[in-house]
Amino acid sequence: MTFAIQFLINVLSLGxxxxxxxxxxxxxxxxxxxxxxxxxxxxxxxxxxxxLISGSALPWFVMAAAAVAMAVVTGIAxxxxxxxxxxxxxxxxxxxxxFAFSTLLQNAALLFISPRPxxxxxxxxxxxxxxxxxxxxxxxxxxTIAAAVILLALFAFLMRRTVLGxxxxxxxTNFTMARMLGVPAxxxxxxxxxxxxxxxxxxxxxxxxxxxxxxxxxxxxxxLVAFIATIIGGMRSLTGAVIGGFVLAFIDTxxxxxxxxxxxxxxxxFTFSLVILILLxxxxxxxxxxxxxxxx
Amino acid sequence: MKRNLLTFFILGGLILLAVVASQVVxxxxxxxxxxxxxxxxxxxxxxxxxxxxxxxxxxxxIGFMGIGAYASALLTIPTMMKGMAxxxxxxxxxxxxxxxxxxxxxxxLVAALVAAIVSYPLxxxxxxxxxxxxxxxxxxxxxxxxxxxxxxxxxxxxxxVPKATDVKLAALVALLALVTxxxxxxxxxxxxxxxxxxxxxxxxxxGARIPQLRWRAFILAALFTGIGGALxxxxxxxxxxxxxxxxxxxxILSMLVIGGANTVTGAVIGTFIVTAxxxxxxxxxxxxxxxxxxxxxxxxxxxxxxxxAMMAILVLRPGGLFPTREIGALLARRFGRPxxxx
Numbered sequence: 161m162t163f164a165i166q167f168l169i170n171v172l173s174l175g176x177x178x179x180x181x182x183x184x185x186x187x188x189x190x191x192x193x194x195x196x197x198x199x200x201x202x203x204x205x206x207x208x209x210x211x212l213i214s215g216s217a218l219p220w221f222v223m224a225a226a227a228v229a230m231a232v233v234t235g236i237a238x239x240x241x242x243x244x245x246x247x248x249x250x251x252x253x254x255x256x257x258x259f260a261f262s263t264l265l266q267n268a269a270l271l272f273i274s275p276r277p278x279x280x281x282x283x284x285x286x287x288x289x290x291x292x293x294x295x296x297x298x299x300x301x302x303x304t305i306a307a308a309v310i311l312l313a314l315f316a317f318l319m320r321r322t323v324l325g326x327x328x329x330x331x332x333t334n335f336t337m338a339r340m341l342g343v344p345a346x347x348x349x350x351x352x353x354x355x356x357x358x359x360x361x362x363x364x365x366x367x368x369x370x371x372x373x374x375x376x377x378x379x380x381x382x383x384l385v386a387f388i389a390t391i392i393g394g395m396r397s398l399t400g401a402v403i404g405g406f407v408l409a410f411i412d413t414x415x416x417x418x419x420x421x422x423x424x425x426x427x428x429x430f431t432f433s434l435v436i437l438i439l440l441x442x443x444x445x446x447x448x449x450x451x452x453x454x455x456x
Numbered sequence: 457m458k459r460n461l462l463t464f465f466i467l468g469g470l471i472l473l474a475v476v477a478s479q480v481v482x483x484x485x486x487x488x489x490x491x492x493x494x495x496x497x498x499x500x501x502x503x504x505x506x507x508x509x510x511x512x513x514x515x516x517x518i519g520f521m522g523i524g525a526y527a528s529a530l531l532t533i534p535t536m537m538k539g540m541a542x543x544x545x546x547x548x549x550x551x552x553x554x555x556x557x558x559x560x561x562x563x564x565l566v567a568a569l570v571a572a573i574v575s576y577p578l579x580x581x582x583x584x585x586x587x588x589x590x591x592x593x594x595x596x597x598x599x600x601x602x603x604x605x606x607x608x609x610x611x612x613x614x615x616x617v618p619k620a621t622d623v624k625l626a627a628l629v630a631l632l633a634l635v636t637x638x639x640x641x642x643x644x645x646x647x648x649x650x651x652x653x654x655x656x657x658x659x660x661x662x663g664a665r666i667p668q669l670r671w672r673a674f675i676l677a678a679l680f681t682g683i684g685g686a687l688x689x690x691x692x693x694x695x696x697x698x699x700x701x702x703x704x705x706x707x708i709l710s711m712l713v714i715g716g717a718n719t720v721t722g723a724v725i726g727t728f729i730v731t732a733x734x735x736x737x738x739x740x741x742x743x744x745x746x747x748x749x750x751x752x753x754x755x756x757x758x759x760x761x762x763x764x765a766m767m768a769i770l771v772l773r774p775g776g777l778f779p780t781r782e783i784g785a786l787l788a789r790r791f792g793r794p795x796x797x798x
Contacts, residue, residue, distance in 0.1 A: 195584050242767065249774040252513045255587055256713050257767050263706050264763035267756030274752060380702075384595060387588055395584070429599040432592040439589055440577050 162294040169292070171406070171413050173301035176308025177363055179405030181382045182389035183315065184359035186401040188352050189390065190332040192247070194254045198238050198262035199386060200379020202357050203364035206231045207280055207374030208269055210365075214281040223281065228361030234265075235357025239350050262379070269376040277373035286369045304366045311362060312402060315355075319398065324351060332396065384428075391435050460638055463784030467724045468631055471497065474728070475627045487623055493731045494626035495688050497724065500711045501633040502680030504723040506673045507712065509646050511653030512582065514674075515705055516575075516590040517681045519597030520567040522700030524682030525689035526601065526608050527563035529617045532556050532690070537616040544606040556620030560686040567682020568675050575674045579667040582656065594705065601697040613696045621691035629687060633680050637720045638782075645672050706759070707734070710766045716776025721783040726776065730762065737761055 188196050209227040216223070242261040246253040288299040319325035330338040331348045339345050360382075367382060368374055385408065393404025408431070415427055423430075471494065478490035503517050531554045533541055538550055554562070578589050602611045640646045649669040652659035660666055689695060707730070715726020737758040744754045769776060781789075 189584070193584060195588065245771040246774060251583060252511065252717075253770045253774045255513050255584075256709060257770050259706065259709070260763040260766040260770075263702075263759055264767075267759040267763070270756035271754065271760065275755065387591070391588065425603040426599060429596045429603075432596045432599075435592050436578065436589050436596075439581060439585055 165293045166295040166297065167413065167417075169295065169297050169301055169305075171410050173304040174413060175406035175409030176304050177366055177405075178385050178389050178409050179402040180308055180311060180359050180363040181386040182393065182401035182405045183312075183398065184356045184363065185383075185386040186390050186393075186396070186398060187328075187359075188349075188356050190396045190398065191328065191335070191349060191352050192243070193396075194243065194247070194251065195258070195387075196238060196243075196353075196356070197255065197258040197383070198242060198265065199356070199360065200381075200383035201262050201265040202231045202234055202238075202360035202379070203367060203382050204265065204269060204374065204376065204379045205234045206361045206364035207368050207378060208273060208278070210280045210368075211273075211278045211374055214279075220281060220283045224365055227365065228358060231361030231364065232354050232357040235353040235355075235360070236350055239353040243349070243353075244346070266376045266379070273376075275376060277375045279373050280368055282369055282372055286372075300366065300369045303369075307362060307366060311359065315359075315398075318355075324348075328352060384432075388431055388435050391439055459782065459784040459788045460642060461784070462787060463721060463782040464635065464638055466783050466787075467634055467721060470724065470728070471627060471630055471634070475623055478623065489731070489735050491621065491623045491626045491691055493727065494623065494630040495621075495684055495691065496708070496711060496731060497630040497727050498626075498633045498680055498684035498687065499708050500723045500727045501630070501637045501720065502677045502684060503708060503712055504717060504720060505637050505640055505680065506670075506677035508717045508719065508723070509641060509649040509653065509673050510670045511718075512586045512590075512670070514590045514677075515587070515709075516593040516597065517677065518700050518705045518708065519594045519601075520571055520678040520681040521685030521688070521704070522597060522601050522697060523567045523570055524563040524685030525695060525700070526614070527566040527682070528556070528559045528686035528689050529614055530607065531559040531562060532618050532620075533616045534618070541614060541616040542606070542609055546606060556618055556690050557625075560620075560683055560690065563686040564679045564683035567685070568679040571678030572671070572675045575678075576671055579670040579674065594701070598697060598701050601700065608697060611697060613694050615694035617689050617693045617695075619690060619693050621687045626687055626691070629683060633684075634720065634724065636676070636680070637723070640673070640676060641720060645669055649673055703759070707762070710762050713766055713776055714769050716778035718775060718780060719778045719782050721781075722776045722778035725778060729777075733762065733765070734758055 184202075185196065185199050188194070188199075206227045209230040210223055213223050213226060218226075238258065238261060242257040243254055246257050285303070286298075286300045289296050290299055290302065291297075317325075319329060327338065327343045328348055328351065330341075331343055331345070335345070338348075363382070368378070385405075389404035389408045390401050391404070392407050393400030393402070411431065411434070412427070415430065416424070419427065474493060475490050478486040499517070499521060503514065506512070506514055506517075530542075530545075530549055531552055533553075535551055535553055538545055574593065578586070578593070581589055601608050604610075608614060641650070648659065648664045649666075651662075652664055652666045652669065656666065685700070692699075711726045711730040712723055713726070714730060715724065716722025741754050741757050744757075773779065
């Protein structure tokens with residue numbers, strides 16, 4: 161019983177984080193059908209902002225809000241710098257510009273801050289543990305679950321009930337048609353990047369809460385996680401991305417418990433081989449997204 | 457045909473000129489730069505064979521460079537050294553010791569074989585799905601290289617690889633890669649593949665078997681990348697899996713993209729420009745570090761400048777410096793008699 165609770169909490173908290181990571185990636189992919197390789201750097205920016213303002217006497221929540229705001233700004237900047245100028249020209253070009261933008265941000269962190277890990281301030285609640293039904297679990301796992309539930313609910317409300325959300329879904333279904341009906345394309349895309357930045361910022365706080373430090377390469381793992389989850393769940397379906405995140409967390413946690421130590425080192429290779437297999441079996445992912453329209 | 461010969465002579469001449477100049481000057485640093493240039497040329501031309509003709513961005517190639525480097529290392533590290541460098545090596549590989557020149561060729565074939573097996577099912581995918589799987593493939597290859605301790609010494613540095621690559625060998629291989637890239641582009645497979653790049657549906661409608669064509673290009677590309685990796689391994693003589701990951705991928709991609717992925721000329725010119733920029737920026741970084749401008753070492757400046765250059769090129773000229781025509785065709789058009797296109 162204790163083991164079951166432990167397992168469940170692990171899957172839910174990891175899955176919550178993974179689901180948010182995937183959602184942040186797929187919100188842009190769904191509309192533009194372009195992968196943002198600089199997505200992981202949004203998490204890095206959150207971490208470094210927190211590190212840079214950690215000297216101030218501000219309460220932690222203000223600092224965290226500032227860090228998330230910085231991630232939103234970086235998200236919008238990604239659109240203006242790496243996507244908008246080349247979006248209409250070629251798919252390959254956008255992939256390369258976002259890859260270049262990611263390299264740019266990472267190396268800026270290397271050059272101006274440090275290649276070594278930097279400690280970020282965390283509130284005391286992150287390091288506390290609680291006991292639930294005999295299983296001892298860190299408080300931050302429960303916080304991650306709570307944050308995931310709240311953000312997913314908020315996101316669902318945004319997409320279903322607000323004008324912005326409906327316009328974004330329309331743009332994801334048929335961009336040209338949405339444009340003809342008066343949906344401002346650039347605004348919608350920038351909003352998608354802003355939301356992507358917001359989600360990355362929040363998930364970044366929770367993610368870095370596990371280790372308490374930030375390094376220039378911190379964004380790679382979340383990016384890979386988001387890739388896998390997105391592909392498992394269907395490249396363009398928002399619900400699919402969330403389900404994909406939880407499925408991936410389930411697979412990862414199970415592998416952690418079942419694989420022998422010798423093979424556990426190769427876990428990433430296994431999960432990525434799984435991605436390749438899924439893409440071969442269903443190039444559209446497990447869940448179908450909205451019908452394909454034309455990209456600008 | 458004449459135009460292609462012209463292209464070959466101009467680009468080949470450029471390579472030879474760079475190599476000869478580096479030897480005449482007689483500074484060791486230039487010798488190293490010229491060798492690196494030729495190895496990069498082999499890698500970039502390999503990538504161009506696939507990316508340029510099929511139009512699909514591939515992140516996986518540096519993984520095949522790693523396979524080439526490790527394969528060649530396993531075949532050439534002297535038996536005496538192997539016990540120390542790779543304590544857990546499988547017995548049947550313990551006594552193998554080939555001449556580095558044979559080993560370099562064999563490792564190219566090994567990389568091509570691995571590519572043939574893993575890429576066969578992937579070639580059906582296009583667009584974002586193809587890019588993500590190639591990225592996934594890079595991660596898989598990197599994870600395997602980092603953790604297969606018996607063959608690669610794990611994440612630690614593998615040492616004891618005999619030094620065999622000099623500037624002449626590297627230049628020879630680069631010239632071979634140049635001829636092959638040009639010949640492949642004009643071959644039946646290359647032409648059909650380029651048709652599929654420009655319009656997938658139309659090419660399929662006239663009977664091109666696109667996955668098959670892409671597969672061939674991918675294998676050829678992996679062959680050259682593997683050979684390039686082996687050359688690099690015998691030049692640097694000790695390396696770890698970290699050398700074959702995103703940083704290197706970024707460098708090779710920037711060479712190809714700045715020059716223009718669709719043309720062989722673009723690949724060669726891009727490699728020249730980026731190598732020159734890279735080496736001078738590295739020099740500047742070194743000077744800054746020596747002058748102790750700041751309290752910590754200056755790193756990352758090179759990548760920042762390259763990333764900015766790459767984005768600027770793509771915004772201003774999405775196809776790179778040589779987007780569609782080879783240098784030979786451009787010159788023939790401007791100076792020569794109007795020639796029948798062939």
